[in-house]
Structures are given as structure tokens and as C-alpha cells.
Amino acid sequence: MLASINDQSKSNGNLLHARVIKLFSLVGASITGGMCLLSLLGNNNTLTLILLVACTTYLIALFSLKKFNIKVSAIIIIYSLYLLMFYLVFSGGVAQTGPLWIFIVAPVSVYVLGFRLGLINLAIFLCIVCIIMFLPQHLVAHEAYTPEFKLRLILSFLTMTFLSALYEYSSMQFYRNVLELSAKYQQLAMSDPLTKLANRRNASAVLQQEKARIDRNHEPLSVLLCDLDHFKSVNDKYGHNAGDMVLMELAKVFTDNVRQQDCIARWGGEEFLVILPQTSAEQAGIIAEKIRLSVQNHTIHFLKHQIQVTISIGISQLTEDETIDELINNADKCLYQAKTLGRNRVHP
Incomplete structure (x- = not known):
């Protein structure tokens, strides 16, 4: 940028x-x-x-x-x-x-x-x-x-x-x-001030660029839509400062578990979007499971408290006749299924 x-x-x-x-x-x-x-x-x-x-x-x-x-x-x-x-x-x-x-x-x-x-x-x-x-x-x-x-x-x-x-x-x-x-x-206009990740506007621009690229090269593109499980209870129990600390810590966990060419964005609230160029749904599933386990095993230290959280992840791969909005909607549906099936899991 x-x-x-x-x-x-x-x-x-x-x-x-x-x-x-x-x-x-x-x-x-x-x-x-x-x-x-x-x-x-x-x-x-x-x-x-x-x-x-x-x-x-x-x-x-x-x-x-x-x-x-x-x-x-x-x-x-x-x-x-x-x-x-x-x-x-x-x-x-x-x-x-x-x-x-x-x-x-x-x-x-x-x-x-x-x-x-x-x-x-x-x-x-x-x-x-x-x-x-x-x-x-x-x-x-x-x-x-x-x-x-x-x-x-x-x-x-x-x-x-x-x-x-x-x-x-x-x-x-x-x-x-x-x-x-x-x-x-x-940079401020294109990044999330709390986590320092890309914001929704930046991620949307990256998705448009990637779609234009795969229209030419016909390479796969997958996204991971991640949502923290029971994040409201963290805020209620430890306060909003603790919630902010959790989001910042998870941003580091995401960054450590993806490749340099991937884009991580705070999509909104406690939702994160991971854009994976040249990645099929099967390959994205491996990355998603790696992220899920890393989050599950990560302990956030806030004051005298030790906070542990989990995430649910929905996966979607862009098809040739699909729009960006449809790609995100499919990932959101998969995320909803992961939540429904008990959270702390990847779907599909």
C-alpha cells in the first residue's frame, strides 16, 4: 500500500x-x-x-x-x-x-x-x-x-x-x-486501529483485486470467516479492556499461522476474515484447523486473569461464476453451521 x-x-x-x-x-x-x-x-x-x-x-x-x-x-x-x-x-x-x-x-x-x-x-x-x-x-x-x-x-x-x-x-x-x-x-484509513490488521474496506479491495487476478489466471481463492465463541461473556466477566486485549492477541495468532501473501482483516466486531490466494477449499481447511488449534491453546494474560477463548471458522472457495458477496455469504453460512454444531470447529 x-x-x-x-x-x-x-x-x-x-x-x-x-x-x-x-x-x-x-x-x-x-x-x-x-x-x-x-x-x-x-x-x-x-x-x-x-x-x-x-x-x-x-x-x-x-x-x-x-x-x-x-x-x-x-x-x-x-x-x-x-x-x-x-x-x-x-x-x-x-x-x-x-x-x-x-x-x-x-x-x-x-x-x-x-x-x-x-x-x-x-x-x-x-x-x-x-x-x-x-x-x-x-x-x-x-x-x-x-x-x-x-x-x-x-x-x-x-x-x-x-x-x-x-x-x-x-x-x-x-x-x-x-x-x-x-x-x-x-494506512489509518485502510487498517483497524485496535488490531493493526486490515479493515473491512481494505479487505474488500484485496478481494476485488484477487478476483480480477483469478479471472485471468484461473487460480483458486478461498476465505476463512472466523468468529470468537462467547466473546460477549469475556467482556461481561473481565471488562471491555480485556476484550480488546483478546482481539489484539488473536490478531498476532492469526498472523503467525498464515503465509506472507495472505491477508488478515478484522471484518467486524469479533469477526476476522482471512483471504487465501492460490488456495483451494481443502488447503484452506488445513490452515483453518491450524489457526483453530493455535487459538484454543493460546492463553491471554490480562491483569491477574488468564483468559482462553475458542473460535469457529467457515470456509468458502470462490467459483468462476460467483461474486465476492456470494463468496462471503457462503463463508458466513458455513460459520453459522460451525456455531450450530457446537462451536470451536471448522466447517465444512
């Missing part, structure tokens, strides 16, 4: 991630395309070519979302952005305004690449930017910046990186908390 919730949440997260990447690709293509036209009008051929390549790259990333997975588009976007920023820092862009664009790198990196990988890439990115700006002019000719501009640019970038990382970390923690709360409430 929890795995199903995680899968659904992950799917929703991937869908949102894809939409943001798509939007960023569209915005990036629009901005670089517009700047490309301005550069063309300003006769800056080198910058025009670089911006044209960047615009084309963003368009490729936009359309690759349909043919490839999100990671491919993310890699195209983030590393093409890095290369464009390196060029703008190296060349100065228009009137030394090129380096000002690097501030968009921090939030995009931590969102697209994730918190940890984003910070690693930002550290490498800043190192390369520093190398470009502090590279001696006699080695490679590039745009010269004043020491004050370099220092303030680096400090501003580090501040933006810190704020972006803090926001991404907070969002990540919030998402995890919401997911955990969602799983917790879903």
Missing part, C-alpha cells in the same frame, strides 16, 4: 518536473531568440551565432521531452546554460553585462539537478567562472573586469546559491513530510 502511494507521488512529481523543464525550455528559447535578433541588428556576429545555438538547443530540449525521458532534457538544458554563461563571462556580452546572467544558474541548477548534485555542479561552475575572470590577459585575451566587480559578482552568486539551496532543501523536506503524512493517513 505504502509503495503504491510512493509510486503515485513520484509519478506526480515527475509530471510537475517535466512541466517546469518544458516551461524553462520555452522561456530560454524565447529570450535567447530575442537576444539573437538584437545581436544581429547590432552586427555582433559572434554573439548572434552563440545565441542562435543556445536558442536551438533549448528548442531541442523542449521537443526531446516527448521522445526521451526528463533526464535527457534536463542535461541538455543545464549544461547548455553553463556553456552560454561561460561565454558571456569570457566575452563580457553587451557592455560587460554578460556576467549578470549567471544569477539564473543557481535556482535552475538545484531544481533541475536536485539538491546534492545541483550544489556540486554549482561549485564546479563557480570555479570555472573564477578561472575565466582571473585568467591573466597575456595568456588568453578576454573581457577585463575590475577587482571590485569580480568580488561582488562572486559574493552575490554565492548568496543566490545559498538562498536557492535553502529553498530547495526546505521544499524537499516539506514534500517528504507531506508524503509521510499522506501514507500515514492512508
Whole structure:
């Protein structure tokens, strides 16, 4: 159940991630395309070519979302952005305004690449930017910046990186908390609060799933409907707290005597339903007798009292033309027969 919730949440997260990447690709293509036209009008051929390549790259990333997975588009976007920023820092862009664009790198990196990988890439990115700006002019000719501009640019970038990382970390923690709360409430909605077993709603869903499966595979499915004998007398004699203790103890006995693939549910009151996939009525009878004997031999210790109870069990196997309701009704009829014949027995 929890795995199903995680899968659904992950799917929703991937869908949102894809939409943001798509939007960023569209915005990036629009901005670089517009700047490309301005550069063309300003006769800056080198910058025009670089911006044209960047615009084309963003368009490729936009359309690759349909043919490839999100990671491919993310890699195209983030590393093409890095290369464009390196060029703008190296060349100065228009009137030394090129380096000002690097501030968009921090939030995009931590969102697209994730918190940890984003910070690693930002550290490498800043190192390369520093190398470009502090590279001696006699080695490679590039745009010269004043020491004050370099220092303030680096400090501003580090501040933006810190704020972006803090926001991404907070969002990540919030998402995890919401997911955990969602799983917790879903678990509460599908389980019995006293015995921690599946509740009637959960068991009904399992039965529907199993019926769909056996309709395809034609495998047997049996259920055990179990009812405590004279449970009212336990409550009357020892109190309702003792009755709750008996139900919790029996839940453990049931769990210890069934297989991992079986489902045990508190069907209602002192009734329990055991769903046995890939199990015929004959095989279910063996399991039922094992459960009955275990309950009979189990002693519940409550305060200074030692309480022993017995159960009656009805067995029913699902037939091809039978509904779930009919399956449960047949098990209930068998349970009634077990009660009528003297209790503490399995029927048929």
C-alpha cells in the first residue's frame, strides 16, 4: 500500500518536473531568440551565432521531452546554460553585462539537478567562472573586469546559491513530510486501529483485486470467516479492556499461522476474515484447523486473569461464476453451521 502511494507521488512529481523543464525550455528559447535578433541588428556576429545555438538547443530540449525521458532534457538544458554563461563571462556580452546572467544558474541548477548534485555542479561552475575572470590577459585575451566587480559578482552568486539551496532543501523536506503524512493517513484509513490488521474496506479491495487476478489466471481463492465463541461473556466477566486485549492477541495468532501473501482483516466486531490466494477449499481447511488449534491453546494474560477463548471458522472457495458477496455469504453460512454444531470447529 505504502509503495503504491510512493509510486503515485513520484509519478506526480515527475509530471510537475517535466512541466517546469518544458516551461524553462520555452522561456530560454524565447529570450535567447530575442537576444539573437538584437545581436544581429547590432552586427555582433559572434554573439548572434552563440545565441542562435543556445536558442536551438533549448528548442531541442523542449521537443526531446516527448521522445526521451526528463533526464535527457534536463542535461541538455543545464549544461547548455553553463556553456552560454561561460561565454558571456569570457566575452563580457553587451557592455560587460554578460556576467549578470549567471544569477539564473543557481535556482535552475538545484531544481533541475536536485539538491546534492545541483550544489556540486554549482561549485564546479563557480570555479570555472573564477578561472575565466582571473585568467591573466597575456595568456588568453578576454573581457577585463575590475577587482571590485569580480568580488561582488562572486559574493552575490554565492548568496543566490545559498538562498536557492535553502529553498530547495526546505521544499524537499516539506514534500517528504507531506508524503509521510499522506501514507500515514492512508494506512489509518485502510487498517483497524485496535488490531493493526486490515479493515473491512481494505479487505474488500484485496478481494476485488484477487478476483480480477483469478479471472485471468484461473487460480483458486478461498476465505476463512472466523468468529470468537462467547466473546460477549469475556467482556461481561473481565471488562471491555480485556476484550480488546483478546482481539489484539488473536490478531498476532492469526498472523503467525498464515503465509506472507495472505491477508488478515478484522471484518467486524469479533469477526476476522482471512483471504487465501492460490488456495483451494481443502488447503484452506488445513490452515483453518491450524489457526483453530493455535487459538484454543493460546492463553491471554490480562491483569491477574488468564483468559482462553475458542473460535469457529467457515470456509468458502470462490467459483468462476460467483461474486465476492456470494463468496462471503457462503463463508458466513458455513460459520453459522460451525456455531450450530457446537462451536470451536471448522466447517465444512
